[in-house]
């Protein structure tokens with residue numbers, strides 16, 4: 379990284395200190411106030427602790443169904459995810475750069491944008507959603523503490539500032555109309571409630587914002603276990619009235635990509 383990149387990262391970090399108002403209660407939508415150990419909802423009084431700088435809006439014990447089972451897997455996998463994902467991408471997607479770059483080419487990012495990646499995992503897409511020197515205000519959300527722990531370490535190693543939180547993509551802890559870009563890659567096929575996760579991505583996007591959602595196609599999912607989850611692109615779950623709705627296959631047909639714009 380150049381000194382210019384580091385300066386930009388520091389400036390983004392300064393701005394992030396001022397932007398605490400982004401969060402709202404994922405349960406009732408109420409305003410959050412700072413307490414001694416985290417954030418407290420002013421309406422329903424629910425408390426959300428902050429650990430390692432990450433607000434914990436959900437914990438593994440709150441979950442049910444597929445969300446609970448996948449979270450258990452990802453919590454254990456977090457430490458090894460980067461190596462195994464690179465091997466997987468090398469074997470089936472023509473390499474990590476090609477895989478992440480092809481899907482991310484659908485994004486529309488400009489300097490200064492406030493970007494949300496839901497299911498950020500260990501942060502592998504962050505270098506692809508705008509160059510490191512691009513002045514972005516990055517938010518990353520994931521349901522797995524194990525994946526977020528690795529993500530926090532990766533971002534520190536890369537010198538990239540981002541605000542992370544542990545939450546369910548189907549109950550986003552953000553205000554309406556807040557982000558200039560909303561991105562999701564690689565988790566939604568296994569979500570308990572895909573439709574709600576999509577409507578949440580639309581809710582938090584500013585009017586006129588592009589939303590990009592992607593996951594693997596049946597071509598990629600050979601195992602019996604993965605055959606039990608939904609692999610078809612959820613175009614029928616995209617809310618009516620969105621603009622420029624487009625669906626494509628990427629990375630040699632191994633990924634589906636849905637892109638649309640929230641009406642201005």
Ligand SMILES: C[S@@+](CC[C@H](N)C(=O)[O-])C[C@H]1O[C@@H](n2cnc3c(N)ncnc32)[C@H](O)[C@@H]1O
Pocket residue numbers: 445448449452463496497498499500501502503519520521522525545546547548562563564565566568569570
């Ligand atoms: C295959 S990984 C992809 C991670 C990252 N997007 C990437 O491209 O490397 C799927 C991620 O989805 C997260 N996830 C699964 N269910 C979720 C949910 N309901 N809400 C938020 N994240 C979820 C997992 O914890 C995991 O980090």
Ligand SMILES: [Zn+2]
Pocket residue numbers: 403404405406407408419420421422423424
């Ligand atoms: Zn509340």
